[in-house]
Amino acid sequence: MAKKEICTDKALLDFAMPADYDTVSQFLDIFSNRYDFISIQSIGETILGRRIQMVTLGDEAAPKSVMYVGTHHGMEWITTLFLLRFINEYCEYYKSGKQAFGINLGTLFATRCIRVIPMLNVDGAELQIHGVDEKNPLRERLERMSGGDFSKWQANARGVDLNHNYNAGFAEYKKLEAEGNIFAGPTRFSGENPESEPETGALCNYIRFNGDLRMILTLHTQGEEIYYTSGGYAPPGAKQIAAQLGRLSGYTISEPEGLASYGGLTDWFIKEFDRPSFTIECGKGENPLPESRYFNIYAGLREMLFCAPLLI
Numbered sequence: 001m002a003k004k005e006i007c008t009d010k011a012l013l014d015f016a017m018p019a020d021y022d023t024v025s026q027f028l029d030i031f032s033n034r035y036d037f038i039s040i041q042s043i044g045e046t047i048l049g050r051r052i053q054m055v056t057l058g059d060e061a062a063p064k065s066v067m068y069v070g071t072h073h074g075m076e077w078i079t080t081l082f083l084l085r086f087i088n089e090y091c092e093y094y095k096s097g098k099q100a101f102g103i104n105l106g107t108l109f110a111t112r113c114i115r116v117i118p119m120l121n122v123d124g125a126e127l128q129i130h131g132v133d134e135k136n137p138l139r140e141r142l143e144r145m146s147g148g149d150f151s152k153w154q155a156n157a158r159g160v161d162l163n164h165n166y167n168a169g170f171a172e173y174k175k176l177e178a179e180g181n182i183f184a185g186p187t188r189f190s191g192e193n194p195e196s197e198p199e200t201g202a203l204c205n206y207i208r209f210n211g212d213l214r215m216i217l218t219l220h221t222q223g224e225e226i227y228y229t230s231g232g233y234a235p236p237g238a239k240q241i242a243a244q245l246g247r248l249s250g251y252t253i254s255e256p257e258g259l260a261s262y263g264g265l266t267d268w269f270i271k272e273f274d275r276p277s278f279t280i281e282c283g284k285g286e287n288p289l290p291e292s293r294y295f296n297i298y299a300g301l302r303e304m305l306f307c308a309p310l311l312i
């Protein structure tokens with residue numbers, strides 16, 4: 001399959017292409033060359049040694065920091081395209097001194113630091129898009145776990161579902177997992193221990209040891225819903241912010257049920273810090289949502305992504 005060329009002529013780029021590692025890295029390189037007011041760093045590496053990159057928008061010394069995280073799940077790489085487009089728009093608005101949704105970007109830059117991790121599960125997205133390649137050291141095991149079909153792959157390269165690998169309700173989930181005969185494979189296996197995976201370990205350590213994060217938005221697909229509780233509990237302010245996020249996006253506010261309510265990043269951040277964290281199920285349709293729909297879905301998220309940091 002011939003790869004679509006990235007065209008850099010315009011201020012706002014076209015992101016309608018599968019978000020594999022090379023493509024995402026190329027977009028981040030373009031941003032890094034264009035915008036000297038952002039920083040891009042690696043917070044760690046995946047099992048297969050790919051960098052997990054984070055873009056910082058806004059002043060690192062700003063009084064409040066928030067984080068946006070994309071692609072926990074292999075099939076959901078379209079969420080990376082949303083975040084790349086957001087970074088691109090944020091930077092162009094900031095550079096030109098324009099307002100977005102009535103927000104002065106200079107003020108946003110000075111008062112809120114937004115940490116954006118466009119793609120956490122890089123290996124999982126690679127597997128879903130390209131399958132397993134000859135050189136992959138985990139090839140045999142991956143082929144066994146997937147039956148050779150990676151089209152519905154959600155986990156990382158060890159068959160662990162990253163959004164069940166956080167330390168929140170882990171023991172309870174293990175019981176449900178055993179009842180449901182869930183093993184290492186394409187989806188829903190939580191791993192041997194919380195944070196056993198380098199991807200979740202890198203993210204949790206970053207959050208623990210780097211400043212004072214006030215809120216997290218984690219993007220998944222699909223359903224047009226926003227989850228704001230963990231085990232029925234909402235941290236202070238979360239319900240009000242969820243209502244605002246719902247108004248800005250048109251998405252429904254929901255509480256997670258069943259297997260969805262254990263071991264996720266939202267659960268862990270709420271448990272560990274008692275601060276608002278939201279799981280946002282973007283768009284509607286069957287996963288993986290095609291890249292051709294990225295702009296349409298992004299257009300519905302844009303105002304929320306710009307305004308959310310000011311809600312805390």
Ligand SMILES: [Zn+2]
Binds near residue numbers: 072
């Ligand atoms: Zn997901």
